[in-house]
């Protein structure tokens with residue numbers, strides 16, 4: 001199953017962002033520290049590069065990410081031209097207080113009364129743009145919520161110290177190139193989901209955690225993960241929580257939802273879904289034409305019926 005996820009209002013968001021890019025000096029790109037590259041919108045980089053705008057890349061929600069992986073990502077991004085990367089938790093005022101100084105370092109020729117520093121906050125839905133904006137302005141100007149695409153319009157706000165900020169709605173891009181990116185984004189709640197998808201996403205997440213963080217699964221649910229696969233982990237959650245259907249079999253749907261909630265809330269611990277190394281390995285898999293797995297993934301993508309996120313009944317009833 002491939003993921004179609006480009007709602008109509010994203011087209012107008014892209015157009016507005018392209019227009020605004022002309023009038024700003026730099027971009028503050030917010031990504032999710034747990035999946036920095038999967039949560040990077042390639043369209044933002046294209047728009048930024050077309051206008052040669054430097055970028056302060058904020059790896060947000062660092063409080064929920066694996067610190068070792070986060071440091072590797074910071075080093076990775078800081079080696080890129082025009083990019084300054086920092087890991088923050090936008091929920092922590094002392095972290096956000098660092099942002100204006102960092103922004104001036106990125107565009108040192110601006111920030112005077114005559115030439116105010118014009119910044120644009122960009123990022124995919126639910127990465128914490130509004131949280132950052134509210135914290136920078138020390139008041140609530142943008143709606144915050146753990147739901148993708150809460151912000152629908154652009155806002156321009158004066159930050160003081162000759163700084164102006166434009167907030168943009170979360171922007172997705174038309175096609176996710178790698179299926180695993182779609183699953184990581186769904187796991188972290190950058191896109192909405194329904195029960196059917198949640199089961200697939202939870203199984204994917206469980207497989208990934210088995211490989212990278214089996215000790216955290218054991219600590220949370222108390223079972224030995226040896227010999228388990230992703231399905232067995234979700235079933236294990238159902239068994240532990242007593243989630244059973246009328247006939248007595250495991251309620252996989254409910255367990256999948258609980259498992260994802262545990263990950264999203266941080267209850268499972270500090271987890272990064274990717275590292276620069278795992279990303280390089282993923283790209284190598286897709287680039288290698290002799291790799292039967294990569295070819296199989298492409299075939300699956302072509303054969304499978306598209307699943308349209310816009311039709312997804314939200315499990316939270318919204």
Ligand SMILES: Nc1nc2c(ncn2[C@@H]2O[C@H](COP(=O)(O)OP(=O)(O)OP(=O)(O)O)[C@@H](O)[C@H]2O)c(=O)[nH]1
Nearest residue numbers: 089090126127128129130131144145149150151170
């Ligand atoms: N743990 C943690 N949660 C955060 C952090 N920053 C934001 N959040 C949470 O992430 C969720 C999304 O935050 P928003 O600020 O609404 O995200 P957004 O990018 O503006 O979302 P859209 O409006 O959909 O584009 C909310 O539940 C926030 O409380 C952080 O640093 N750490």
